Amino acid sequence: MNATVIKAATVITMDAATGSSPVVRSIRIEDGAITQVAPDVDVRDGDEVIDGTDRLVVPGFVNAHTHSWEYLYKGRYDNLPLELWMLYSYPILGGRPLSPELVGLRSRLFAMESLKNGVTTLVDDVLETPTQDRAQLAAVFDAYDEVGIRANISGHVINRPFVDTLPFASDLLPADLVVQVRAQPVLTAQEYLDYSRAAIRDQHGRGGGRLRYMLAPSGPQRCTDDLLAGATVLGLEHGLEVHIHVLETRVQAVTGQDLYGTTLVQHLADIGALSSGTTFAHGIWVTDHDIELMASAGVSVSHNPISNLKLGSGLAPWRRYHHAGVPVGLGSDGCSSSDTPRLHEVVKMAALLHKAGGPDHTTWSTVDEALRAATIGGARTASLHKVTGSIEVGKRADLNVYDLGTLAFTPRSRVDNQLVYSENGSSLEYVLVDGRIVVDHGRLTTVDEQAAIAELRERMPAVAQWQDKLDLLNDGFAGVFDEVHRRCAAVDVGVERWTAQERGRVALRLG
Known part of the structure; x- marks a missing residue:
């Protein structure tokens, strides 16, 4: 041989x-x-x-949290906090399904740009609006199989009405809109778990084992408890990553208090939705007790420094995670919140950003930590550390x-x-x-890069046209989402992940 x-x-x-x-x-x-x-x-x-x-x-680098869905939105938005940005990138009204052909093209381009920057493994939290069907999921698997990348590919799910996942939103939005949003169909926990079992049967293990299905409940505030707990059990049964957005913003910290009277991490622990297969995307506004729960359960974190900076989400507790022994990976997040899947930029940012936490240079982020998070740490968050992430x-x-x-x-x-x-x-x-x-x-060596770029250029006028229409449709709700952000900024959540100076300015403006 x-x-x-x-x-x-x-x-x-x-x-x-x-x-x-x-x-x-x-x-x-x-x-x-x-x-x-x-x-x-x-x-x-x-x-x-x-x-x-x-x-x-x-x-090869492991991009431990990203959204190929956002590739069509690259460079479109700026200076929007997460909840306001989501209004446009993940519109609450007007979204229509993309064809499997466009999903496949989008996925190929995303994988191609990733590979050319040394990303050999993607943790792709794929969300389709209004919901993902089997043909769309298959199109992502097909694209990644063709390009030759390794990937965990999700069925991302939200099964609570969006207006019920944010504090103040249902009170501030027009009553008829609240009714309209709540009337939109959502999957039950059983329907999502059945969908996932079918995906495991039909897609998991393709490409000689390179391509794996991943469970992705969107977040503890966006999914019902039975779905969160059921996904955890199913993930453990099949050795799959369970990828959940947790405490990316201060708004989400307020949401935990509002919905459950506790932190979102404590709530996940209470319902049995933490395991060694669980990965938190972001994990910024966690408390010290949250970190203890994560370490005890074997939960890992995907840190997304560039996206967190662009969306003004705050600074993740890098040193606390390392001291507690919580595995940390690095992610680019999506191409609408960081505008690139290139991980070299993320690695450098992680190594630099956490030197600004204070004067004690012995606690600053190191090159070894940044490289570890980009390789074997990222593989650990993806439940792939026995497969990739180190040269052994x-x-x-x-x-x-x-x-x-x-x-x-x-x-x-x-x-x-x-x-x-x-x-x-x-x-x-x-x-x-x-x-x-x-x-x-x-x-x-596997695909024709210029042909794929040319195809997207041909399609983009039509894509941009419906993006513009969606923006206009959702513009009317921007003031409400901005007010949600402002109100939550004034709530004491027990931790601070913005700079003290900026926190003081927020209090002054809202006082």
Whole structure:
């Protein structure tokens, strides 16, 4: 059997022995798996050999939270807090189903841009409006199978009326609109679990195991308790990630108090909806007790620093999570809240942002932590840490190979630091998934990039037309959602994730 050997490269393994410390290693790959990692490995007749001289090899990045749905909204909105932004990106009225063909095109482009920036695994929380059908879900699986990326792909579900998931909303919105929104059909817990069982049967494990189904209750305030608990049980039964948006904003912290008289994390614990397969997207406005509950249950967090900054959501408790032993991954979030699926930017932001938490530099975020979150930590959040995320014998060969002769690594110093702070993905020479080269010197090997771009350009006038109509339809509710945001900003939720100075300004404006 022919194999691929990467000979004598600088390697960041992210394994337990060497972590993010660069070492010189050779890597042997057979049938998509890593079979040897050593200073020297076997080279046999017929093997493809990649000379590792002046090359850096690292595990492929794991984008631990993203929404391919938003690819069609890239660059469309700015300076909107989450709840107001959602009014437009996830409209409460007027949404219509996308065709499976457009869903597939959108997904291909998203995967293509991700791979070209070294993202070999996506945790794609796919939401379709008004709801996802089997053909749309199959279109995402088909696209990712064709492009050659690894992914957890969800059936995202909201099964409570949107006006009942926000404080003050039902009182502030016109009564006829509240009736209209509440009248829209929602799935029961049983219907969602049946849908998920069918998805597991029909889609899970495709692409030689690269593509997995993921359960994705939208959030504890947006889903009924029986759905949240049922998804947790089903996830454990099949070893699947259960991906939930939790405490992304102060509004959501107020929501927990309003709906349950406690924090959203405590509520999830109370109903049996926390497990080692549970991943919280964001987890910003958590209390110290929440973090203890998460650590005890084995819950992980996907941190999305760029999206959190753009939406003004606040700063996640990075150091507290690490001290408590909560696994942390990194996500780009969607292309409407961060405008790119490129994870290099996210890694750098994570390494920088949490140096601003105070003067004690011994608590600042580190390069090792940022790289860990982008690789093996992200794999842990996706329940894929036994499959990918580090360069170890038995893992799948999901690898990024960088040219160390570029300006980003000149002069060559600490290549781990330079990978985080100096490199933006432009030095990528090869990207491998399952041992297959899917990006070769910037060129995708599996699909025609220009043809896909041309197809979307042809479709975009019609897409932009219905986006504009949706914006106009929902403009009338913007004042109400802005008022919800303002009112919640004045509520004491027991923690503070905005800067103290800005919190003081909010109090002054609302006082």
